[in-house]
Amino acid sequence: MKALITLSFSIMLSWVSCVKEDPDIIKNSDGVVTYKKPLWRTSMTDNGWITSAFSGTILINNTQYYQASLSDGNGYISLLDYKGNILYSTIYSESKTYKVRRKPYIYENIQYCDMGKNIITLNPNEEKYTLLDTPLDNCTFLGGINNEIFITNFTWGDVIDPVIYNLDNNTSKQDGFIDYFIKKDRHIDEIEAFANKYLLITTKNREPTTPGVIRDYFVSIYDYQNKMFIIEEVEVDGLSRQPVLGEGLIYFEIDQMVWAISIDNKNIEWKTTKKTQDYYAGYYYNGVVVYSNFDDYIYGYHAETGQELWKISGSGNGTKQFKELNGILYYRNGGNATLEALDPLEGKLVWQIECPDTKFDRGAFFKDEIVVIPGNNGEKGKIIAPAYLATFGYEAER
Numbered sequence: 496m497k498a499l500i501t502l503s504f505s506i507m508l509s510w511v512s513c514v515k516e517d518p519d520i521i522k523n524s525d526g527v528v529t530y531k532k533p534l535w536r537t538s539m540t541d542n543g544w545i546t547s548a549f550s551g552t553i554l555i556n557n558t559q560y561y562q563a564s565l566s567d568g569n570g571y572i573s574l575l576d577y578k579g580n581i582l583y584s585t586i587y588s589e590s591k592t593y594k595v596r597r598k599p600y601i602y603e604n605i606q607y608c609d610m611g612k613n614i615i616t617l618n619p620n621e622e623k624y625t626l627l628d629t630p631l632d633n634c635t636f637l638g639g640i641n642n643e644i645f646i647t648n649f650t651w652g653d654v655i656d657p658v659i660y661n662l663d664n665n666t667s668k669q670d671g672f673i674d675y676f677i678k679k680d681r682h683i684d685e686i687e688a689f690a691n692k693y694l695l696i697t698t699k700n701r702e703p704t705t706p707g708v709i710r711d712y713f714v715s716i717y718d719y720q721n722k723m724f725i726i727e728e729v730e731v732d733g734l735s736r737q738p739v740l741g742e743g744l745i746y747f748e749i750d751q752m753v754w755a756i757s758i759d760n761k762n763i764e765w766k767t768t769k770k771t772q773d774y775y776a777g778y779y780y781n782g783v784v785v786y787s788n789f790d791d792y793i794y795g796y797h798a799e800t801g802q803e804l805w806k807i808s809g810s811g812n813g814t815k816q817f818k819e820l821n822g823i824l825y826y827r828n829g830g831n832a833t834l835e836a837l838d839p840l841e842g843k844l845v846w847q848i849e850c851p852d853t854k855f856d857r858g859a860f861f862k863d864e865i866v867v868i869p870g871n872n873g874e875k876g877k878i879i880a881p882a883y884l885a886t887f888g889y890e891a892e893r
Contacts, residue, residue, distance in 0.1 A: 523847075744799075
């Protein structure tokens with residue numbers, strides 16, 4: 496009996512010695528963080544809904560942020576603090592016709608969500624949504640600068656020439672750049688506002704120059720504050736996308752290449768060699784231009800020369816956005832949906848973290864709408880990473 500008790504006690508000690516808490520950080524053989532213990536996890540299913548399609552995550556005064564989401568056609572908005580506490584959660588739409596078409600636009604902490612036919616405004620302080628009262632019947636927006644957004648009647652065939660809507664006084668107007676393209680008999684196909692000043696505009700002929708041939712595309716860059724063209728037009732092979740402002744240069748993607756345009760002399764300074772896939776998201780940091788590509792790589796280019804400095808695997812199906820904090824870029828891998836971080840100056844992957852919820856739900860991936868919060872008094876910042884079932888808070892790399 497004594498021997499049996501001793502054996503049982505030894506087995507219990509052996510079992511206890513094998514049970515260990517998860518370490519705070521796990522790195523692979525390359526030194527990349529593959530697991531990092533979250534500071535907190537906030538469930539987004541407590542009220543019976545799941546964050547299946549985020550329309551936005553917005554930081555408010557570095558202390559609070561809110562998330563707008565869609566689930567089975569229903570829309571919800573939640574206000575949280577940076578520690579993950581839900582301050583409130585409420586429904587803002589029960590219509591199954593709503594579908595987020597573009598990235599939300601934020602003005603004075605109010606989010607403007609393009610729902611295809613209407614623009615919904617989400618005010619986190621009032622716990623409600625409203626429809627924007629525009630003069631258009633089938634409204635969608637193409638971007639915004641300060642208190643003005645560029646809206647148009649949405650059709651699947653062409654973009655109807657846009658008007659400019661003032662969010663402060665609810666009035667509409669047309670700017671000179673719109674008249675410029677109308678006089679040239681061009682459709683405005685795409686507008687991307689960036690750096691709170693410039694517009695990257697893609698236009699095309701209303702009719703093809705040769706019957707049966709796809710209409711010609713043109714790219715223009717317009718200084719909206721000073722009401723002048725940086726580039727009036729350059730004929731290109733497709734839509735221009737993903738504008739990024741650097742030191743005196745503007746970068747954007749056209750036809751699987753990155754272009755660099757000088758703001759001062761308006762020259763095309765360089766182009767990258769053509770890739771097999773499109774670029775998707777860009778970022779400028781301290782002399783390096785970073786672009787993700789659908790070919791599963793993220794590329795770093797010398798900002799002045801266009802020389803390829805490095806490339807790392809991690810773009811997947813196209814990383815949609817980068818968020819920078821203390822020299823580290825944070826993003827969601829478009830392929831395996833991991834939360835990743837890279838050092839753009841070194842071209843080195845720092846994080847590749849799988850969502851902890853995938854242990855019990857293989858579809859519980861991280862979402863794109865990552866928020867970075869600077870630290871105070873020498874502390875490291877915080878990374879807020881929404882996922883399918885929850886939102887996670889992490890301590891930043893720096």
